[in-house]
Amino acid sequence: MEPRCSETGPPFEDDAVAGQAGMWVATRGRFADSRRKRLRRVARPLQWAVEMSEPTPIARPPRFDHGFRRQLELLFRWRRDVRRFRTDPVDTALVDTLIGLAALAPSVGNSQPWRFVKVDDPARRDEVRRNFQACNRDALADYAGERARLYADLKLSGLDRAPVHLAVFADQDTGIGGGLGRRTMPETLAYSVVGAVNTLWLAARAFDIGVGWVSIVDPERIRTILDLPEGWALVAYLCLGHPEEDHLDPELERYGWQRRIDVADVIVHR
Protein backbone atom coordinates (compact mmCIF):
# COMPACT_ATOMS: atom_id res chain seq x y z
CA MET A 1 0.00 0.00 0.00
CA GLU A 2 1.45 3.31 -1.03
CA PRO A 3 1.56 5.80 1.83
CA ARG A 4 -0.90 8.63 1.26
CA CYS A 5 0.58 11.13 3.64
CA SER A 6 3.72 12.99 4.53
CA GLU A 7 5.12 14.30 7.76
CA THR A 8 5.90 17.78 6.51
CA GLY A 9 3.40 20.55 6.84
CA PRO A 10 2.59 23.91 8.35
CA PRO A 11 3.85 24.33 11.90
CA PHE A 12 0.76 24.64 14.06
CA GLU A 13 2.55 23.58 17.22
CA ASP A 14 1.85 26.85 18.99
CA ASP A 15 -1.81 26.31 18.44
CA ALA A 16 -4.46 24.55 20.47
CA VAL A 17 -5.24 22.87 17.17
CA ALA A 18 -1.81 21.42 16.73
CA GLY A 19 -3.28 17.94 16.66
CA GLN A 20 -5.18 18.88 13.56
CA ALA A 21 -2.13 20.07 11.68
CA GLY A 22 -1.58 16.40 10.98
CA MET A 23 -4.99 16.22 9.45
CA TRP A 24 -4.08 18.95 7.04
CA VAL A 25 -0.84 17.25 6.19
CA ALA A 26 -2.29 13.84 5.73
CA THR A 27 -5.12 14.99 3.56
CA ARG A 28 -3.34 17.40 1.29
CA GLY A 29 -5.27 17.50 -1.88
CA ARG A 30 -7.43 19.73 -3.93
CA PHE A 31 -8.73 21.64 -0.88
CA ALA A 32 -5.46 21.95 0.96
CA ASP A 33 -5.28 25.74 1.07
CA SER A 34 -8.85 26.43 1.98
CA ARG A 35 -8.79 23.54 4.42
CA ARG A 36 -5.89 25.09 6.25
CA LYS A 37 -7.84 28.28 6.79
CA ARG A 38 -10.96 26.37 7.70
CA LEU A 39 -9.20 24.19 10.23
CA ARG A 40 -7.88 27.19 12.09
CA ARG A 41 -11.44 28.44 12.26
CA VAL A 42 -13.08 25.12 13.07
CA ALA A 43 -10.75 23.77 15.62
CA ARG A 44 -10.40 26.67 18.03
CA PRO A 45 -13.90 26.44 19.47
CA LEU A 46 -13.40 22.76 20.23
CA GLN A 47 -11.10 23.71 23.11
CA TRP A 48 -9.78 20.23 23.68
CA ALA A 49 -9.66 19.57 27.40
CA VAL A 50 -6.26 20.25 28.91
CA GLU A 51 -4.80 16.85 28.42
CA MET A 52 -5.81 16.74 24.75
CA SER A 53 -4.07 20.03 23.95
CA GLU A 54 -0.72 18.55 22.94
CA PRO A 55 -0.28 17.67 19.28
CA THR A 56 -1.60 14.22 18.47
CA PRO A 57 0.62 12.77 15.75
CA ILE A 58 -1.92 11.91 13.10
CA ALA A 59 0.06 12.46 9.93
CA ARG A 60 0.48 8.73 9.32
CA PRO A 61 -2.27 6.11 9.39
CA PRO A 62 -2.17 4.62 12.88
CA ARG A 63 -1.39 0.96 13.43
CA PHE A 64 -3.51 -0.20 16.33
CA ASP A 65 -1.93 -2.95 18.38
CA HIS A 66 -3.13 -5.79 20.52
CA GLY A 67 -3.00 -3.72 23.71
CA PHE A 68 -5.21 -1.02 22.23
CA ARG A 69 -7.74 -3.55 20.97
CA ARG A 70 -7.95 -5.05 24.45
CA GLN A 71 -8.56 -1.63 25.96
CA LEU A 72 -11.16 -0.89 23.30
CA GLU A 73 -12.93 -4.12 24.18
CA LEU A 74 -12.97 -3.01 27.83
CA LEU A 75 -14.37 0.34 26.78
CA PHE A 76 -17.22 -1.38 24.91
CA ARG A 77 -17.85 -3.72 27.86
CA TRP A 78 -17.85 -1.06 30.57
CA ARG A 79 -19.81 1.63 28.72
CA ARG A 80 -23.15 1.78 30.49
CA ASP A 81 -26.40 3.67 30.25
CA VAL A 82 -25.85 5.63 33.47
CA ARG A 83 -28.73 6.93 35.55
CA ARG A 84 -26.97 7.49 38.91
CA PHE A 85 -24.78 10.57 38.83
CA ARG A 86 -22.78 12.61 41.28
CA THR A 87 -23.85 16.23 41.13
CA ASP A 88 -20.40 17.80 40.81
CA PRO A 89 -20.01 19.61 37.50
CA VAL A 90 -18.30 18.37 34.35
CA ASP A 91 -15.67 20.69 32.87
CA THR A 92 -17.26 22.62 29.98
CA ALA A 93 -14.10 22.18 27.92
CA LEU A 94 -14.44 18.42 28.32
CA VAL A 95 -18.04 18.51 27.11
CA ASP A 96 -16.88 20.46 24.06
CA THR A 97 -14.11 17.93 23.50
CA LEU A 98 -16.68 15.14 23.56
CA ILE A 99 -18.90 16.99 21.09
CA GLY A 100 -15.90 17.57 18.85
CA LEU A 101 -15.11 13.86 18.88
CA ALA A 102 -18.77 13.00 18.24
CA ALA A 103 -18.65 15.13 15.10
CA LEU A 104 -16.03 12.72 13.71
CA ALA A 105 -18.78 10.12 13.29
CA PRO A 106 -19.79 9.01 9.81
CA SER A 107 -22.82 10.65 8.22
CA VAL A 108 -24.86 9.93 5.12
CA GLY A 109 -23.55 12.04 2.23
CA ASN A 110 -21.28 13.73 4.81
CA SER A 111 -24.41 15.63 5.85
CA GLN A 112 -23.27 16.08 9.47
CA PRO A 113 -26.89 16.60 10.55
CA TRP A 114 -26.12 16.50 14.30
CA ARG A 115 -27.19 19.51 16.35
CA PHE A 116 -26.08 19.60 19.98
CA VAL A 117 -28.24 21.53 22.43
CA LYS A 118 -26.76 22.24 25.85
CA VAL A 119 -29.71 22.60 28.19
CA ASP A 120 -28.66 24.71 31.18
CA ASP A 121 -31.73 26.80 31.93
CA PRO A 122 -33.29 25.44 35.16
CA ALA A 123 -36.85 26.16 34.01
CA ARG A 124 -36.39 24.23 30.78
CA ARG A 125 -34.71 21.35 32.62
CA ASP A 126 -37.68 21.26 34.96
CA GLU A 127 -40.10 21.06 32.06
CA VAL A 128 -38.10 18.22 30.52
CA ARG A 129 -38.15 16.33 33.84
CA ARG A 130 -41.90 16.82 34.13
CA ASN A 131 -42.37 15.53 30.60
CA PHE A 132 -40.31 12.46 31.46
CA GLN A 133 -42.37 11.85 34.60
CA ALA A 134 -45.63 12.08 32.69
CA CYS A 135 -44.42 9.79 29.90
CA ASN A 136 -43.06 7.35 32.44
CA ARG A 137 -46.41 7.20 34.27
CA ASP A 138 -48.12 6.46 30.93
CA ALA A 139 -45.58 3.75 30.19
CA LEU A 140 -46.06 2.14 33.59
CA ALA A 141 -49.77 1.84 32.83
CA ASP A 142 -48.88 -0.52 29.96
CA TYR A 143 -47.62 -3.16 32.38
CA ALA A 144 -49.45 -5.26 34.94
CA GLY A 145 -48.66 -7.44 37.94
CA GLU A 146 -45.05 -8.34 38.63
CA ARG A 147 -43.86 -6.61 35.47
CA ALA A 148 -45.50 -3.34 36.59
CA ARG A 149 -43.93 -3.62 40.06
CA LEU A 150 -40.55 -4.24 38.47
CA TYR A 151 -40.97 -1.30 36.08
CA ALA A 152 -42.01 1.05 38.88
CA ASP A 153 -38.81 0.22 40.78
CA LEU A 154 -36.46 0.86 37.85
CA LYS A 155 -34.50 4.07 37.74
CA LEU A 156 -34.93 5.12 34.13
CA SER A 157 -33.24 8.49 34.01
CA GLY A 158 -30.64 10.60 35.72
CA LEU A 159 -32.43 13.86 34.86
CA ASP A 160 -32.71 14.69 38.56
CA ARG A 161 -28.99 14.88 39.32
CA ALA A 162 -26.93 14.86 36.11
CA PRO A 163 -24.94 18.10 35.87
CA VAL A 164 -25.11 18.14 32.06
CA HIS A 165 -28.23 17.84 29.92
CA LEU A 166 -27.39 17.50 26.24
CA ALA A 167 -30.19 17.13 23.69
CA VAL A 168 -29.09 15.87 20.28
CA PHE A 169 -31.22 16.58 17.22
CA ALA A 170 -31.18 15.71 13.52
CA ASP A 171 -31.66 18.69 11.24
CA GLN A 172 -33.98 17.13 8.69
CA ASP A 173 -33.98 20.25 6.54
CA THR A 174 -30.23 20.46 6.12
CA GLY A 175 -28.95 20.93 2.61
CA ILE A 176 -25.49 19.77 3.63
CA GLY A 177 -24.56 16.56 1.85
CA GLY A 178 -26.84 17.38 -1.08
CA GLY A 179 -29.23 14.55 -0.24
CA LEU A 180 -26.67 11.93 -1.25
CA GLY A 181 -27.55 8.47 0.05
CA ARG A 182 -30.90 9.56 1.49
CA ARG A 183 -33.20 8.94 -1.46
CA THR A 184 -33.89 5.28 -0.72
CA MET A 185 -33.24 5.40 3.03
CA PRO A 186 -34.07 8.88 4.37
CA GLU A 187 -33.84 7.50 7.90
CA THR A 188 -30.07 7.40 7.51
CA LEU A 189 -30.04 11.12 8.35
CA ALA A 190 -31.21 10.38 11.91
CA TYR A 191 -29.01 7.27 11.94
CA SER A 192 -26.00 9.52 11.34
CA VAL A 193 -26.89 11.44 14.48
CA VAL A 194 -27.13 8.17 16.40
CA GLY A 195 -23.58 7.42 15.29
CA ALA A 196 -22.45 10.74 16.76
CA VAL A 197 -24.27 9.95 20.02
CA ASN A 198 -22.57 6.57 20.25
CA THR A 199 -19.19 8.11 19.53
CA LEU A 200 -19.74 10.70 22.25
CA TRP A 201 -20.84 7.94 24.64
CA LEU A 202 -17.68 5.90 24.14
CA ALA A 203 -15.43 8.96 24.33
CA ALA A 204 -17.17 10.03 27.54
CA ARG A 205 -16.56 6.66 29.17
CA ALA A 206 -12.88 6.91 28.26
CA PHE A 207 -12.86 10.17 30.26
CA ASP A 208 -14.75 8.52 33.18
CA ILE A 209 -17.91 10.42 32.30
CA GLY A 210 -21.19 8.52 32.31
CA VAL A 211 -23.90 9.01 29.72
CA GLY A 212 -27.57 8.09 29.99
CA TRP A 213 -29.97 8.20 27.04
CA VAL A 214 -33.53 9.15 28.01
CA SER A 215 -36.08 8.04 25.42
CA ILE A 216 -39.14 8.23 27.70
CA VAL A 217 -40.00 11.74 26.59
CA ASP A 218 -42.25 13.20 23.92
CA PRO A 219 -39.75 14.28 21.26
CA GLU A 220 -41.99 17.00 19.82
CA ARG A 221 -42.64 18.43 23.28
CA ILE A 222 -38.90 18.51 24.00
CA ARG A 223 -38.33 20.43 20.77
CA THR A 224 -40.96 22.95 21.86
CA ILE A 225 -39.57 23.29 25.39
CA LEU A 226 -36.19 24.01 23.87
CA ASP A 227 -37.58 26.42 21.26
CA LEU A 228 -35.91 24.80 18.27
CA PRO A 229 -36.78 24.80 14.55
CA GLU A 230 -39.56 22.50 13.35
CA GLY A 231 -37.21 20.58 11.11
CA TRP A 232 -35.11 19.44 14.06
CA ALA A 233 -36.05 15.95 15.24
CA LEU A 234 -34.97 14.84 18.69
CA VAL A 235 -32.72 11.81 18.45
CA ALA A 236 -31.44 11.56 22.02
CA TYR A 237 -31.86 13.44 25.26
CA LEU A 238 -28.64 12.71 27.13
CA CYS A 239 -27.60 13.08 30.75
CA LEU A 240 -23.85 13.40 31.38
CA GLY A 241 -21.96 13.39 34.64
CA HIS A 242 -19.58 11.55 36.90
CA PRO A 243 -21.16 8.15 37.54
CA GLU A 244 -21.77 7.09 41.13
CA GLU A 245 -20.65 3.56 40.34
CA ASP A 246 -19.18 1.46 37.53
CA HIS A 247 -20.80 -1.66 36.21
CA LEU A 248 -20.08 -4.30 33.63
CA ASP A 249 -23.69 -5.42 33.25
CA PRO A 250 -26.57 -3.27 31.99
CA GLU A 251 -28.76 -1.83 34.75
CA LEU A 252 -31.84 -3.46 33.18
CA GLU A 253 -30.11 -6.83 33.48
CA ARG A 254 -28.96 -6.18 37.05
CA TYR A 255 -32.45 -5.34 38.19
CA GLY A 256 -34.10 -8.25 36.47
CA TRP A 257 -35.85 -6.58 33.54
CA GLN A 258 -34.05 -8.06 30.54
CA ARG A 259 -31.00 -10.26 30.27
CA ARG A 260 -28.50 -10.33 27.48
CA ILE A 261 -29.24 -12.76 24.69
CA ASP A 262 -26.89 -15.11 22.89
CA VAL A 263 -25.34 -13.25 19.96
CA ALA A 264 -25.08 -16.56 18.08
CA ASP A 265 -28.88 -16.55 17.95
CA VAL A 266 -28.97 -13.31 15.95
CA ILE A 267 -26.56 -14.30 13.20
CA VAL A 268 -28.14 -15.55 9.99
CA HIS A 269 -26.48 -16.94 6.85
CA ARG A 270 -27.75 -16.22 3.36
Next chain:
Amino acid sequence: MEPRCSETGPPFEDDAVAGQAGMWVATRGRFADSRRKRLRRVARPLQWAVEMSEPTPIARPPRFDHGFRRQLELLFRWRRDVRRFRTDPVDTALVDTLIGLAALAPSVGNSQPWRFVKVDDPARRDEVRRNFQACNRDALADYAGERARLYADLKLSGLDRAPVHLAVFADQDTGIGGGLGRRTMPETLAYSVVGAVNTLWLAARAFDIGVGWVSIVDPERIRTILDLPEGWALVAYLCLGHPEEDHLDPELERYGWQRRIDVADVIVHR
Protein backbone atom coordinates in the same frame (compact mmCIF):
# COMPACT_ATOMS: atom_id res chain seq x y z
CA MET B 1 -16.70 5.30 45.08
CA GLU B 2 -17.08 1.87 46.60
CA PRO B 3 -15.69 -0.86 44.37
CA ARG B 4 -18.46 -3.03 43.01
CA CYS B 5 -16.41 -5.98 42.01
CA SER B 6 -13.97 -8.55 43.24
CA GLU B 7 -11.19 -10.48 41.66
CA THR B 8 -12.23 -13.89 42.87
CA GLY B 9 -14.41 -16.07 40.73
CA PRO B 10 -14.70 -19.29 38.80
CA PRO B 11 -11.53 -20.25 36.96
CA PHE B 12 -12.43 -20.10 33.28
CA GLU B 13 -8.84 -19.83 32.18
CA ASP B 14 -8.95 -23.01 30.15
CA ASP B 15 -11.80 -21.60 28.19
CA ALA B 16 -11.90 -19.54 25.01
CA VAL B 17 -14.25 -17.35 27.00
CA ALA B 18 -11.83 -16.74 29.82
CA GLY B 19 -12.13 -13.03 29.26
CA GLN B 20 -15.78 -13.22 30.16
CA ALA B 21 -15.14 -14.92 33.49
CA GLY B 22 -14.36 -11.45 34.72
CA MET B 23 -17.77 -10.31 33.60
CA TRP B 24 -19.34 -12.92 35.82
CA VAL B 25 -17.14 -11.91 38.70
CA ALA B 26 -17.69 -8.21 38.37
CA THR B 27 -21.42 -8.47 38.04
CA ARG B 28 -22.21 -10.98 40.73
CA GLY B 29 -25.70 -10.23 41.80
CA ARG B 30 -29.10 -11.76 41.82
CA PHE B 31 -28.50 -13.61 38.55
CA ALA B 32 -25.00 -14.79 39.29
CA ASP B 33 -25.69 -18.51 39.08
CA SER B 34 -27.82 -18.47 36.00
CA ARG B 35 -25.52 -15.94 34.43
CA ARG B 36 -22.59 -18.26 34.84
CA LYS B 37 -24.39 -20.96 32.90
CA ARG B 38 -25.57 -18.52 30.34
CA LEU B 39 -22.16 -17.03 29.76
CA ARG B 40 -20.68 -20.41 28.99
CA ARG B 41 -23.43 -20.86 26.45
CA VAL B 42 -23.29 -17.35 25.01
CA ALA B 43 -19.64 -16.81 24.77
CA ARG B 44 -18.47 -19.93 22.98
CA PRO B 45 -19.94 -19.07 19.59
CA LEU B 46 -18.21 -15.70 19.60
CA GLN B 47 -14.89 -17.42 18.85
CA TRP B 48 -12.75 -14.40 19.49
CA ALA B 49 -10.08 -14.17 16.80
CA VAL B 50 -6.79 -15.71 17.82
CA GLU B 51 -5.27 -12.69 19.45
CA MET B 52 -8.37 -12.01 21.53
CA SER B 53 -8.45 -15.53 22.98
CA GLU B 54 -6.35 -14.80 26.06
CA PRO B 55 -8.23 -13.70 29.15
CA THR B 56 -8.90 -9.98 29.24
CA PRO B 57 -8.76 -8.81 32.83
CA ILE B 58 -12.15 -7.19 33.23
CA ALA B 59 -12.94 -7.91 36.85
CA ARG B 60 -12.20 -4.33 37.93
CA PRO B 61 -13.52 -1.18 36.28
CA PRO B 62 -10.83 -0.05 33.86
CA ARG B 63 -9.10 3.28 34.29
CA PHE B 64 -8.43 4.61 30.82
CA ASP B 65 -5.33 6.73 30.55
CA HIS B 66 -4.15 9.58 28.41
CA GLY B 67 -2.42 7.26 25.95
CA PHE B 68 -5.57 5.26 25.35
CA ARG B 69 -7.65 8.39 24.85
CA ARG B 70 -5.18 9.61 22.25
CA GLN B 71 -5.39 6.30 20.42
CA LEU B 72 -9.17 6.39 20.62
CA GLU B 73 -9.14 9.85 19.08
CA LEU B 74 -7.00 8.48 16.24
CA LEU B 75 -9.46 5.63 15.79
CA PHE B 76 -12.35 8.10 15.47
CA ARG B 77 -10.33 10.26 13.08
CA TRP B 78 -9.15 7.44 10.81
CA ARG B 79 -12.39 5.45 10.66
CA ARG B 80 -13.65 5.88 7.13
CA ASP B 81 -16.56 4.80 4.99
CA VAL B 82 -14.49 2.50 2.80
CA ARG B 83 -15.49 1.73 -0.79
CA ARG B 84 -12.14 0.50 -2.16
CA PHE B 85 -11.32 -2.97 -0.95
CA ARG B 86 -8.72 -5.62 -1.63
CA THR B 87 -10.40 -8.87 -2.53
CA ASP B 88 -8.48 -11.15 -0.16
CA PRO B 89 -10.79 -12.72 2.41
CA VAL B 90 -11.36 -11.64 5.99
CA ASP B 91 -10.98 -14.35 8.63
CA THR B 92 -14.46 -15.62 9.57
CA ALA B 93 -13.46 -15.72 13.24
CA LEU B 94 -12.59 -12.05 13.05
CA VAL B 95 -15.99 -11.21 11.56
CA ASP B 96 -17.60 -13.10 14.44
CA THR B 97 -15.43 -11.22 16.91
CA LEU B 98 -16.59 -7.94 15.41
CA ILE B 99 -20.23 -9.02 15.62
CA GLY B 100 -19.69 -10.06 19.24
CA LEU B 101 -18.25 -6.64 20.04
CA ALA B 102 -21.11 -4.93 18.18
CA ALA B 103 -23.57 -6.75 20.43
CA LEU B 104 -22.06 -4.88 23.41
CA ALA B 105 -23.73 -1.71 22.12
CA PRO B 106 -26.49 -0.10 24.17
CA SER B 107 -30.08 -0.86 23.20
CA VAL B 108 -33.43 0.56 24.24
CA GLY B 109 -34.86 -1.52 27.09
CA ASN B 110 -31.93 -3.90 26.51
CA SER B 111 -33.92 -5.13 23.51
CA GLN B 112 -30.81 -6.14 21.52
CA PRO B 113 -32.80 -5.92 18.28
CA TRP B 114 -29.78 -6.31 16.00
CA ARG B 115 -29.87 -9.17 13.49
CA PHE B 116 -26.70 -9.84 11.50
CA VAL B 117 -27.07 -11.43 8.07
CA LYS B 118 -23.92 -12.74 6.44
CA VAL B 119 -24.58 -12.64 2.71
CA ASP B 120 -22.33 -15.17 0.99
CA ASP B 121 -24.51 -16.56 -1.76
CA PRO B 122 -23.18 -15.18 -5.08
CA ALA B 123 -26.66 -14.97 -6.63
CA ARG B 124 -28.02 -12.92 -3.75
CA ARG B 125 -24.96 -10.67 -3.77
CA ASP B 126 -25.53 -10.13 -7.45
CA GLU B 127 -29.13 -9.11 -6.88
CA VAL B 128 -28.06 -6.68 -4.15
CA ARG B 129 -25.49 -5.14 -6.50
CA ARG B 130 -28.11 -4.79 -9.24
CA ASN B 131 -30.47 -3.11 -6.79
CA PHE B 132 -27.73 -0.68 -5.82
CA GLN B 133 -27.00 0.10 -9.47
CA ALA B 134 -30.67 0.77 -10.23
CA CYS B 135 -31.12 2.98 -7.14
CA ASN B 136 -27.91 4.82 -7.92
CA ARG B 137 -29.09 5.56 -11.49
CA ASP B 138 -32.32 6.97 -10.05
CA ALA B 139 -30.38 9.08 -7.58
CA LEU B 140 -28.12 10.44 -10.31
CA ALA B 141 -31.22 11.64 -12.16
CA ASP B 142 -31.94 13.99 -9.21
CA TYR B 143 -28.85 16.05 -9.97
CA ALA B 144 -28.01 18.29 -12.90
CA GLY B 145 -24.97 19.97 -14.43
CA GLU B 146 -21.71 19.96 -12.50
CA ARG B 147 -23.32 18.26 -9.49
CA ALA B 148 -24.50 15.39 -11.71
CA ARG B 149 -21.05 15.01 -13.25
CA LEU B 150 -19.51 14.98 -9.77
CA TYR B 151 -22.06 12.43 -8.51
CA ALA B 152 -21.49 10.15 -11.49
CA ASP B 153 -17.77 10.07 -10.73
CA LEU B 154 -18.15 9.16 -7.07
CA LYS B 155 -17.54 5.60 -5.98
CA LEU B 156 -20.45 5.00 -3.64
CA SER B 157 -20.08 1.36 -2.72
CA GLY B 158 -17.57 -1.42 -2.47
CA LEU B 159 -20.15 -4.10 -3.29
CA ASP B 160 -18.12 -5.16 -6.32
CA ARG B 161 -14.99 -6.26 -4.47
CA ALA B 162 -15.61 -6.43 -0.71
CA PRO B 163 -15.07 -10.01 0.49
CA VAL B 164 -17.71 -9.68 3.24
CA HIS B 165 -21.29 -8.51 2.80
CA LEU B 166 -23.05 -8.04 6.14
CA ALA B 167 -26.65 -6.82 6.23
CA VAL B 168 -27.82 -5.56 9.61
CA PHE B 169 -31.52 -5.51 10.44
CA ALA B 170 -33.73 -4.34 13.31
CA ASP B 171 -36.26 -6.94 14.45
CA GLN B 172 -39.24 -4.68 14.95
CA ASP B 173 -41.37 -7.52 16.29
CA THR B 174 -39.00 -8.53 19.05
CA GLY B 175 -40.51 -8.98 22.50
CA ILE B 176 -37.09 -8.70 24.10
CA GLY B 177 -36.88 -5.65 26.32
CA GLY B 178 -40.62 -5.67 26.94
CA GLY B 179 -41.15 -2.46 24.98
CA LEU B 180 -39.37 -0.42 27.66
CA GLY B 181 -38.35 3.03 26.41
CA ARG B 182 -40.06 2.59 23.02
CA ARG B 183 -43.53 3.98 23.77
CA THR B 184 -42.70 7.62 23.07
CA MET B 185 -39.79 7.03 20.69
CA PRO B 186 -40.30 3.73 18.84
CA GLU B 187 -37.50 4.72 16.46
CA THR B 188 -35.01 3.99 19.26
CA LEU B 189 -35.28 0.31 18.32
CA ALA B 190 -33.63 0.98 14.97
CA TYR B 191 -31.31 3.49 16.66
CA SER B 192 -30.05 0.68 18.88
CA VAL B 193 -29.05 -1.25 15.79
CA VAL B 194 -27.22 1.81 14.47
CA GLY B 195 -25.24 1.82 17.71
CA ALA B 196 -24.22 -1.77 17.07
CA VAL B 197 -23.20 -0.89 13.50
CA ASN B 198 -21.06 2.00 14.73
CA THR B 199 -19.44 -0.20 17.37
CA LEU B 200 -18.64 -2.81 14.74
CA TRP B 201 -17.25 -0.11 12.48
CA LEU B 202 -14.83 1.20 15.11
CA ALA B 203 -13.79 -2.28 16.18
CA ALA B 204 -13.15 -3.20 12.55
CA ARG B 205 -10.87 -0.20 12.03
CA ALA B 206 -8.90 -1.21 15.12
CA PHE B 207 -8.31 -4.56 13.34
CA ASP B 208 -7.36 -2.79 10.05
CA ILE B 209 -10.64 -3.83 8.45
CA GLY B 210 -12.56 -1.25 6.46
CA VAL B 211 -16.33 -0.90 6.57
CA GLY B 212 -18.58 0.81 4.04
CA TRP B 213 -22.27 1.49 4.66
CA VAL B 214 -24.39 1.29 1.51
CA SER B 215 -27.69 3.17 1.85
CA ILE B 216 -28.41 3.49 -1.87
CA VAL B 217 -30.56 0.36 -1.93
CA ASP B 218 -34.26 -0.32 -1.54
CA PRO B 219 -34.47 -1.70 2.01
CA GLU B 220 -37.64 -3.70 1.38
CA ARG B 221 -36.16 -5.23 -1.77
CA ILE B 222 -33.01 -6.22 0.15
CA ARG B 223 -35.16 -7.95 2.78
CA THR B 224 -36.90 -9.89 0.01
CA ILE B 225 -33.66 -10.82 -1.74
CA LEU B 226 -32.39 -12.17 1.56
CA ASP B 227 -35.65 -13.96 2.37
CA LEU B 228 -36.05 -12.52 5.87
CA PRO B 229 -39.13 -12.00 8.08
CA GLU B 230 -41.40 -9.04 7.34
CA GLY B 231 -40.73 -7.50 10.74
CA TRP B 232 -37.06 -7.12 10.00
CA ALA B 233 -36.14 -3.63 8.80
CA LEU B 234 -32.86 -3.09 7.02
CA VAL B 235 -30.71 -0.64 8.94
CA ALA B 236 -27.39 -1.00 7.15
CA TYR B 237 -25.97 -3.00 4.27
CA LEU B 238 -22.27 -3.20 5.06
CA CYS B 239 -19.22 -4.10 3.01
CA LEU B 240 -16.19 -5.31 4.98
CA GLY B 241 -12.69 -6.00 3.80
CA HIS B 242 -9.07 -4.95 3.83
CA PRO B 243 -9.02 -1.35 2.61
CA GLU B 244 -6.87 -0.47 -0.37
CA GLU B 245 -5.76 2.77 1.27
CA ASP B 246 -6.09 4.70 4.51
CA HIS B 247 -7.42 8.22 4.71
CA LEU B 248 -8.01 10.84 7.35
CA ASP B 249 -10.60 12.77 5.35
CA PRO B 250 -13.97 11.46 4.19
CA GLU B 251 -14.06 10.31 0.56
CA LEU B 252 -16.93 12.72 -0.14
CA GLU B 253 -14.74 15.58 1.07
CA ARG B 254 -11.71 14.37 -0.89
CA TYR B 255 -13.65 14.27 -4.14
CA GLY B 256 -15.30 17.63 -3.65
CA TRP B 257 -18.87 16.62 -2.79
CA GLN B 258 -19.21 17.92 0.76
CA ARG B 259 -16.72 19.40 3.19
CA ARG B 260 -16.75 19.14 6.92
CA ILE B 261 -18.57 21.90 8.73
CA ASP B 262 -17.53 23.79 11.84
CA VAL B 263 -18.76 21.89 14.88
CA ALA B 264 -19.07 25.19 16.75
CA ASP B 265 -21.88 26.06 14.32
CA VAL B 266 -23.98 23.10 15.46
CA ILE B 267 -23.85 23.75 19.20
CA VAL B 268 -26.82 25.61 20.66
CA HIS B 269 -27.38 26.85 24.21
CA ARG B 270 -30.77 26.73 25.92
